[in-house]
Amino acid sequence: MKQLKRIMGVLWMILAPAIIYFLVVGAIENINPAGTKDINKPVPWIIIIAIFTPIAIGLMIFGFYSLKGEYDQLPESSDKL
Amino acid sequence: MASPDGKGIGKVIFSSSLGTLIEWYDFYIFGMLAKTIAVQFFPEGNETAALLSTLAIFAAGFLVRPFGALVFGRLGDMIGRKSTFLLTLVLMGGSTFLIGLVPGYRSIGIAAPLLVLLLRLVQGLALGGEYGGAATYVAEHSPANKRGYYTSWIQTTATLGLFVALGVIMAVKANMSDATFNMEWGGWRYPFWISILLVGVSIYIRLKMSESPLYAKLKKEGKTSVNPLKESFGHRANFKMVLLALFGAVMGQGVIWYTGQFYAQSFLENAIKIEFMQNREILLWGIGLATPFFLVFGALSDRIGRKWIMLTGMLLGVIFYRPIFNTFLKDANPKQWVADMNNITVDETKVKTTADTLQLNNRTQVITHRERVLNYQGNQFTEKTTDTSDVSSAVPGTAPGLSMSNSNKMQPARVGATTYSDVVLESGLQWKFTFLVWCMIIFVTMAYAPIAAFLVELFPTRIRYTSMSLPYHIGNGVFGGLVPFIATLLSTSFANDPLVGLWYPIGIAALCFVIGALYLSNKIDQNIHN
Numbered sequence: 001m002k003q004l005k006r007i008m009g010v011l012w013m014i015l016a017p018a019i020i021y022f023l024v025v026g027a028i029e030n031i032n033p034a035g036t037k038d039i040n041k042p043v044p045w046i047i048i049i050a051i052f053t054p055i056a057i058g059l060m061i062f063g064f065y066s067l068k069g070e071y072d073q074l075p076e077s078s079d080k081l
Numbered sequence: 082m083a084s085p086d087g088k089g090i091g092k093v094i095f096s097s098s099l100g101t102l103i104e105w106y107d108f109y110i111f112g113m114l115a116k117t118i119a120v121q122f123f124p125e126g127n128e129t130a131a132l133l134s135t136l137a138i139f140a141a142g143f144l145v146r147p148f149g150a151l152v153f154g155r156l157g158d159m160i161g162r163k164s165t166f167l168l169t170l171v172l173m174g175g176s177t178f179l180i181g182l183v184p185g186y187r188s189i190g191i192a193a194p195l196l197v198l199l200l201r202l203v204q205g206l207a208l209g210g211e212y213g214g215a216a217t218y219v220a221e222h223s224p225a226n227k228r229g230y231y232t233s234w235i236q237t238t239a240t241l242g243l244f245v246a247l248g249v250i251m252a253v254k255a256n257m258s259d260a261t262f263n264m265e266w267g268g269w270r271y272p273f274w275i276s277i278l279l280v281g282v283s284i285y286i287r288l289k290m291s292e293s294p295l296y297a298k299l300k301k302e303g304k305t306s307v308n309p310l311k312e313s314f315g316h317r318a319n320f321k322m323v324l325l326a327l328f329g330a331v332m333g334q335g336v337i338w339y340t341g342q343f344y345a346q347s348f349l350e351n352a353i354k355i356e357f358m359q360n361r362e363i364l365l366w367g368i369g370l371a372t373p374f375f376l377v378f379g380a381l382s383d384r385i386g387r388k389w390i391m392l393t394g395m396l397l398g399v400i401f402y403r404p405i406f407n408t409f410l411k412d413a414n415p416k417q418w419v420a421d422m423n424n425i426t427v428d429e430t431k432v433k434t435t436a437d438t439l440q441l442n443n444r445t446q447v448i449t450h451r452e453r454v455l456n457y458q459g460n461q462f463t464e465k466t467t468d469t470s471d472v473s474s475a476v477p478g479t480a481p482g483l484s485m486s487n488s489n490k491m492q493p494a495r496v497g498a499t500t501y502s503d504v505v506l507e508s509g510l511q512w513k514f515t516f517l518v519w520c521m522i523i524f525v526t527m528a529y530a531p532i533a534a535f536l537v538e539l540f541p542t543r544i545r546y547t548s549m550s551l552p553y554h555i556g557n558g559v560f561g562g563l564v565p566f567i568a569t570l571l572s573t574s575f576a577n578d579p580l581v582g583l584w585y586p587i588g589i590a591a592l593c594f595v596i597g598a599l600y601l602s603n604k605i606d607q608n609i610h611n
Binding site: 001004005008012026030037038039041043044047048050051052055058059061062065066070071074075076077078079080 | 132135136138139140143144147317318320321322324325327328538539540541545555559563566569570573595596599600601602604606607608609
């Protein structure tokens with residue numbers, strides 16, 4: 001199980017930039033001044049990319065911690081933190 | 082007041098839950114009345130108003146809610162739970178009431194959408210601070226063996242807030258015409274005004290409460306955090322748990338919650354075209370009958386642990402969302418009903434036909450609109466057809482009406498678009514749909530009921546409010562709130578699959594299930610007194 005957690009860490013680290021890439025590509029393809037849907041407006045995309053970038057970085061850090069084995073053993077109680 | 086052995090817990094739960102329920106109510110009525118609010122404050126054709134409208138929708142949920150979690154979480158860990166969630170209640174109630182008092186765009190111009198945007202952002206900020214405080218407060222009063230059960234009362238409030246908001250809007254709407262409801266100072270403002278009464282009662286009750294015993298002890302010993310943000314997110318050991326809470330539990334719970342309660346309603350209304358009142362009725366029954374299960378799963382989590390109950394809720398969503406939504410599409414499909422000519426009847430008393438004339442260069446086009454109410458095995462629906470006919474020479478005047486259709490100058494009509502709306506399901510089918518919505522809300526109760534206890538047990542008392550609020554509001558506000566946006570994005574890119582929008586919640590819930598199953602512990606932390 002510990003080994004699997006570490007291997008999956010690599011996947012989370014790859015997934016994070018992939019999410020940002022797809023969001024940016026989605027924004028470029030869908031922003032259209034003639035469109036009427038929310039996905040055609042730039043403001044939602046700016047907000048979403050702005051909020052998702054730190055979340056994706058968080059996922060990457062999660063993957064990094066996982067790869068380093070930091071989740072091999074979780075603390076038994078919150079007072080161990 | 083209650084101590085951690087559970088004495089007086091009833092009062093603690095009641096006062097905390099009531100305030101949180103009201104905050105949810107306040108937050109929802111804005112979204113539910115979005116169409117009316119748009120007409121009053123964000124008129125079409127005005128670019129600034131359109132921009133403010135987009136900001137009101139997206140910024141309030143995505144940016145301000147997590148920011149509110151940080152601001153009020155920090156306050157709650159520094160000055161105490163009670164004062165902080167009292168403040169969030171005042172901010173939420175005050176801003177909701179004031180939205181109901183802002184004159185429309187026609188009266189005060191651009192100031193109207195600006196004020197509404199500002200108040201909506203205050204709502205988002207307050208919501209970001211409320212939940213963490215209420216959940217922490219109840220958990221810190223609860224005995225270890227009933228923490229899941231007692232905090233599950235707080236978990237019912239988000240759903241009950243939706244229930245109350247739906248009920249109030251339906252009650253107001255049922256007592257007046259659509260025109261009276263939608264006018265500038267019309268009935269749509271009543272739900273906002275009612276909020277001040279509810280908040281007043283809740284503030285009165287909360288003022289009588291004392292501080293959480295665990296926090297009070299910590300404060301007496303001088304052990305409270307001086308910089309909760311740094312301790313929560315700057316210390317590796319704690320930050321690691323924040324990330325685990327977000328990716329292993331809350332992000333999946335957020336999409337399950339949003340899909341079951343909001344996406345289902347919007348799908349039934351916009352894709353299936355179920356009539357407004359019946360759609361709300363289905364949701365009200367679904368919510369009403371499923372809500373007790375928050376308590377059931379909260380209590381169960383005290384016995385068997387939180388992890389697998391939450392993850393089972395997510396897994397059920399992953400497995401059953403597409404079959405459930407596919408059943409909606411198959412069972413209420415007016416196109417198929419119309420094809421079965423033998424079982425279709427037309428209500429002749431409700432057939433309406435009108436026509437418009439369009440003059441284009443030397444050609445005249447007659448556009449005929451036909452509206453009729455059809456019945457298929459007890460299911461009633463409205464069919465609207467638009468036919469266009471060309472007339473060989475110019476015809477003076479407009480709106481010739483039906484006489485045009487008899488003109489020998491008219492060329493054969495080109496059948497235009499046929500749309501179906503106002504579907505009213507027969508009783509059996511309505512109950513089947515209610516059952517399916519109920520099933521989706523059961524998934525919500527499983528994923529959501531244990532989460533307050535789970536988050537509380539993950540973090541130490543001195544930084545608990547801050548540490549649990551941020552992942553909760555990112556999971557629910559950002560991941561959950563993105564469901565309609567990503568659904569629109571997917572359905573634009575893959576137009577052939579009417580259920581393609583579901584891949585987002587399914588994907589996120591599946592990812593969260595894998596992370597949760599692999600990394601989370603099912604052990605209940607008995608001692609949260611540190």
